[in-house]
Amino acid sequence: MNASMSDAGPPAEIQYAGSWLRRHGLGEGPPTPLLTARLMVRGRVRVLDSVLQAVLIIAAALAQVAALPQPADRSVPVLVLGVLVIVLLLARALLDAWVRRVDRRAGAELARRATHPMRPGLRTLLGWPYVVLSGATFAGAFALGVSALAVAEGVARHAAIVLLIAVTGVGLGVILQLREILARPVVAEDEASLTADVVMRIEDARESAVPTVLWSLPVVLLIAFMPGWWNAASVGFVVLGAAAFIAVRVRAPSCETTARRAVDL
Template structure:
């Protein structure tokens, strides 16, 4: 582990309320793998926004048929979904390699489920954000302007692609084995799962897609609804963060054997 990785791991532990926890090669390897995975996932999601925007621009060109635009978009969305699946699997493989170096594995009756990893509040917020994005797309389909309806279809395809990618990543998180050798590293493992889940369900892309694809084309009432949804979503997310216990407290509570 390089000195930079060691400092990064030390800062991560301090930020999570574990200043006395040792910086280990296991922790350094897992944090490095997560940094790479998050950068790759961010690039994939950015690519999805760009592809959807290009599809919307192509629909303005009469030389492109609407059916061809949708086929290209669907193929690109499927490819991006596969990319997110590969990113999740690569991260799981990195954890397995790190775990294979341990001289022993922690034995504990902990199997973090969705209530621990994501939490009811974040799960409800994620579903609500998805529902709002779908509702915006469906409401745009009722507009008589064919350009708006085409953009609505593009929006719905992209939103469903984001939802499928998030579901894939969450499933990977919930099924991956625990990688730990003692109580401290077990706590760290649960904290990492919580952070990974909240990162996977980040609403930023679902907030961005409707604005990028349809604002400027859709009626005023639709634009007001789209921006209002973002404002209310930011307020709701801030409230959830304020009321949700820290990941360390959640991890320690999950480790209590009843």
């Protein structure tokens, strides 16, 4: 890549970008400032996204606790949680806009732009195993919430509503994030930088598909209020989901392999 964008970053950032290149088999040379800037903004966004996920889990737990022992109106914490979910989605959109802004600035500084007939789609970025896993995890978490809503009363019913709101927020966040990743412009000037661009997209997409929050929410919110069969189902949901995720992670081709296949098409 071209070497501009405030020329060189801090040594730690350059070292991180260099190790990223070597890890993906994309060269032993020093990383360009453009690549370093793009990698660092993605690293910061992932950290902040983890904070947003933690905020959602804590807020959902607080919305549930607010219904204890018997408040006069349980609708207030539910409404507050709904508003917070919208705020978190907007915050996630701002993080995506930050990445897009850095990518566009990097693209504007390239001496020339690589042309490629195919913009990587969802099948390339995630692969069907990840797509199926993400869809099944969301469906499982939502089904747990619906089943709890159908059989529970009082505080447990309130917790089921909180769970459904939180799960819906997570699902919308993943959809919006994948939509943003698919829409990002290609930033590359040759085959090597094009491969690096696709690797970054695949990493972003796979990171967005990690279902940790969906595994956590049913256990955090409802396991103390539901009958034994539901608790067993929620634990089984986590165990089976983790096993499926590990299997997909192990069997799926690496990001660099998938990227090279996409570039060679």
